[in-house]
Amino acid sequence: MSVNTLSKLKTQSLFLTNLERRSKINRNPKRGYRGRVEEPYRVNEKIRVPRVRVVGENVEPGIYPRDEALKMAQQQGLDLVEISPKADPPVCKIIDYSKFKYEQKKKQKELKAKAQKVVVKEIRFGPNTDDHDFNFKLNHAKNFLKDGAKLKAYVHFVGRTIVFKERGELLLLKFAQELEDYGKVEQMPKLEGKRMSIIMSPKPSKIVKAKPKSSQNKEAQNQDN
Template sequence: MSKEEVLLNDAIDFKQVRCVGDGGEQFGILSSKEALRIAHSKGLDLVLIAANAKPPVCKVMDYGKYCYQAEKKLKEAKKKQKQIEIKEIKLSTQIAQNDINYKIKHAREFIEEGKHVKFKVVLKGRESNDPKAGLGVLERVKDMMSDIADAQKEPKSEGRFVMWLFVPQKK
């Protein structure tokens, strides 16, 4: 609920409202002026909770505290979200076996940390017309990574690159 959507205190202009206290106590159906007077007498705000209800529902609460708690919950939810990190490893079609082994070793470390790894084969010159050489390199990579990672979808060819994403195997 954003601050623009919420009606407070004098902005609430209904003939009658159902007034609820901060602790859940019921004040009953009152005029909006009477509900506002109750809120001011307690040093709190009158906040419109459900405008579509018959009669509309208002709550007597500390609006600043309410906003702070809502913001705190939102930040906590963001912290709990898992951010997926993708590491990119570039290869060429002319790569030697020991170079592939070295890059696979690093890719395995990333996979063990729970990160996703994208292998990207750079096609140079005329190779970009026929990406089969790049697919061959990626197939070799897939064979070497099959025990620890799953290849997602099929290799994707985009312009001068052929890419394949590998994710940690589900246990």
Template sequence: MEVASNVNPPVAKIINYGKLKYEEKKKAQASKKKQHVVKIKEMRVRPRIDDHDLETKVSRGRKFIEDGCKLKVTLMFRGREMSRTDLGLDVLNRVIEMLSDIAEVEKHGELEGRRQTIVLTGK
């Protein structure tokens, strides 16, 4: 194997090629192990959700954020609920307020069809 090609005469070294390939593979695995893939967990809520149900969902969402995941909160409207989108905004604002100590809003989505989403990330 050529060690230094820019000197005159070029420097070469005799090596075990299998050992070299093994070490390169181990370095690649170690660098891949250090990479962190951010997962997005989704929490679906409705505009007429009860207080305790919302608290339960928010506590699960809190655990997701503490584990390093992003939290996508999807608000789903059905039927006549589309005429009262202000109720949905109130629910989303309550979720943001409950998680404001550990999370911040990354993306505040607008109404898409019958769904409205926000994405929360840890501070």
């Protein structure tokens, strides 16, 4: 292979390498780049319709030209916010938009907190559970409900013990009765295969909120002193 041919191949290889690098840069935008975040509502001059229906406590409800409604908002030091764009004409409110957004975010956080996964604790019995074992598990169940967890108690039937299903049902009903101050029954005893189960949810008034670690440490120090 001649020197000229080798030089051409090296140049061609370098060109392809640079081309590949540029292609990767184009495919991978810079990290940390965030596109423009659009507001969920049209506000003030961004409302581009000739007429709007204005509702709310601080204004006479009715249909107004957009410019007049905007002027009404400005006179009160507030914003004209389009809350129902698909209505004819679109529905607007005269409110403090910053405060409105804050309240909306607060509501979303509250809904998200309520939608968090519920903890379910399980307690297992046999159809011939004795009083000592029953009371031991009853104390655990009380603590679970006070912690705010749901409770699923079940009787597991092995082999021929399935003939004692009535005994298992009575045991679960007695268990629920002992816990009526701490929880309420969501599902009565129900047989599924070799298991009969009952489900209870905690009573809000009986849920004990966990103390912060700092307060627990202070209590421990006071006891030591």
